[in-house]
Amino acid sequence: MNRRKPSSIRHLRRYGGCRLYDPESQAHLSAHDVERLIRQGVRISVREVETGQDVTHEILPPNLQ
Numbered sequence: 001m002n003r004r005k006p007s008s009i010r011h012l013r014r015y016g017g018c019r020l021y022d023p024e025s026q027a028h029l030s031a032h033d034v035e036r037l038i039r040q041g042v043r044i045s046v047r048e049v050e051t052g053q054d055v056t057h058e059i060l061p062p063n064l065q
Contacts, residue, residue: 009043014055020046034059 012029013021020029029037038044038060046056 009045010037012044012046012059013049014046014059015049020059031059 010022010024012034013023015021020034021027022029034044044056044060045054046059047053048055
């Protein structure tokens with residue numbers, strides 16, 4: 001039986017309105033990097049550092065939402 005492990009969520013942080021940081025890889029990400037992760041099947045969650053607000057819907061490209 002072939003069971004796929006549910007994909008874990010990659011929690012990103014957004015700084016200064018546009019800079020994205022991935023604590024898992026300890027690197028800043030570009031929009032292209034985020035799109036590549038999503039196309040690889042990684043689920044993304046993005047939180048604004050200052051407010052703690054979930055801003056994932058603002059980050060994801062329209063064609064990947």
